[in-house]
Amino acid sequence: MTKQQVLDLYFLDARHKLIELAAFLDRVERAEGKDDFRLETFRAALGELTGKKKSRAKDVLLTFSDITTEPIAKATDKGAVGAFPK
Amino acid sequence: MKYIEPHAHMVSRTTDDYERMALAGCAAVCEPAFWAGFDRGSPAGFFDYFSRLTEHEPKRAAKFGLKHFCWLCINSKEAEDVKLAEEVIALIPKFLNRPNVLGVGEIGLNKNSRNELRVLEMQVELAAKHSQLILVHTPHLEDKLKGTRLILDVLKNDKRIQPERVIIDHVEEHTVKMVLDAGMWAGMTLYPETKCTPARAIDILETCGSERLWLNSACDWGVSDPLAVPKTALEMKRRGHLASAIEKVIFLNPKKFLRQSGKFQTS
Numbered sequence: 019m020t021k022q023q024v025l026d027l028y029f030l031d032a033r034h035k036l037i038e039l040a041a042f043l044d045r046v047e048r049a050e051g052k053d054d055f056r057l058e059t060f061r062a063a064l065g066e067l068t069g070k071k072k073s074r075a076k077d078v079l080l081t082f083s084d085i086t087t088e089p090i091a092k093a094t095d096k097g098a099v100g101a102f103p104k
Numbered sequence: 105m106k107y108i109e110p111h112a113h114m115v116s117r118t119t120d121d122y123e124r125m126a127l128a129g130c131a132a133v134c135e136p137a138f139w140a141g142f143d144r145g146s147p148a149g150f151f152d153y154f155s156r157l158t159e160h161e162p163k164r165a166a167k168f169g170l171k172h173f174c175w176l177c178i179n180s181k182e183a184e185d186v187k188l189a190e191e192v193i194a195l196i197p198k199f200l201n202r203p204n205v206l207g208v209g210e211i212g213l214n215k216n217s218r219n220e221l222r223v224l225e226m227q228v229e230l231a232a233k234h235s236q237l238i239l240v241h242t243p244h245l246e247d248k249l250k251g252t253r254l255i256l257d258v259l260k261n262d263k264r265i266q267p268e269r270v271i272i273d274h275v276e277e278h279t280v281k282m283v284l285d286a287g288m289w290a291g292m293t294l295y296p297e298t299k300c301t302p303a304r305a306i307d308i309l310e311t312c313g314s315e316r317l318w319l320n321s322a323c324d325w326g327v328s329d330p331l332a333v334p335k336t337a338l339e340m341k342r343r344g345h346l347a348s349a350i351e352k353v354i355f356l357n358p359k360k361f362l363r364q365s366g367k368f369q370t371s
Contacts, residue, residue, distance in 0.1 A: 079278040085249065087250065
């Protein structure tokens with residue numbers, strides 16, 4: 019696809035998602051109480067969007083990932099929260 | 105548009121979904137054993153589940169002209185209890201010769217714990233001993249990178265395992281290359297919120313090529329779409345992919361991998 023074709027197909031969808039991100043950040047900042055490592059990681063992942071590299075999706079995923087290498091002692095729950103405390 | 109759904113948990117879906125999949129061109133559906141959304145309390149619960157996957161569900165699919173196949177295992181979410189896992193694994197060999205059983209799966213990791221890893225190794229042993237294909241679940245979200253690495257280490261360290269007979273499922277941009285570089289197949293799961301969207305899955309196809317890659321919906325009892333594969337095929341068409349390229353990803357690739365079982369066929 020040409021750049022024009024990509025823009026024609028995906029610009030409005032990407033614009034919509036970007037505004038949703040902005041509104042999410044406004045919402046969480048308006049709320050009372052403390053945030054946690056998820057928001058810190060989210061902000062770090064946002065930083066991956068502005069670079070020139072063509073691996074932004076991969077780099078965002080890596081930012082949210084557990085990069086340790088040893089198995090944990092025991093699984094105490096089954097779910098994932100989407101970010102790993104650094 | 106003829107396609108294969110290589111990963112769907114149809115026990116969680118309605119008959120309407122079978123009908124919609126058949127109308128959309130589905131030629132066969134494959135169902136890995138998975139977590140039911142709650143922990144089963146005994147091996148008998150798994151025996152009944154395996155019986156359902158090998159006896160009842162093929163009949164339900166056949167009402168809509170669909171071939172139904174399955175994979176058997178204890179999933180990683182129930183693998184923390186190693187004694188239960190040992191008892192469930194002991195049940196599996198008596199089901200492996202059933203005509204719709206393709207192999208051992210979806211084994212893998214969830215939280216990357218020591219017991220999960222131990223049960224993964226036990227099930228790799230089971231697959232190797234019985235010359236079975238392997239379908240692997242990789243963990244969710246922040247646990248996927250580490251889990252995929254641990255899983256690949258287990259598989260690569262067992263010299264009996266032929267990489268071309270293994271599919272590592274739920275890959276994303278940060279894990280797909282390590283799977284393909286290991287000579288294994290990679291599955292991209294199309295979920296509305298987690299895993300891959302259709303657009304990102306096609307991005308991966310465009311950047312990694314379509315060798316040893318397939319698409320699946322992994323539809324189950326959660327937020328998922330049993331028509332995700334044909335919808336992604338439509339998205340490929342919108343992006344200008346040739347019909348032959350689409351057919352390779354949604355039909356020929358899964359057929360090539362699954363036929364290694366000696367049992368797989370399409371309707």
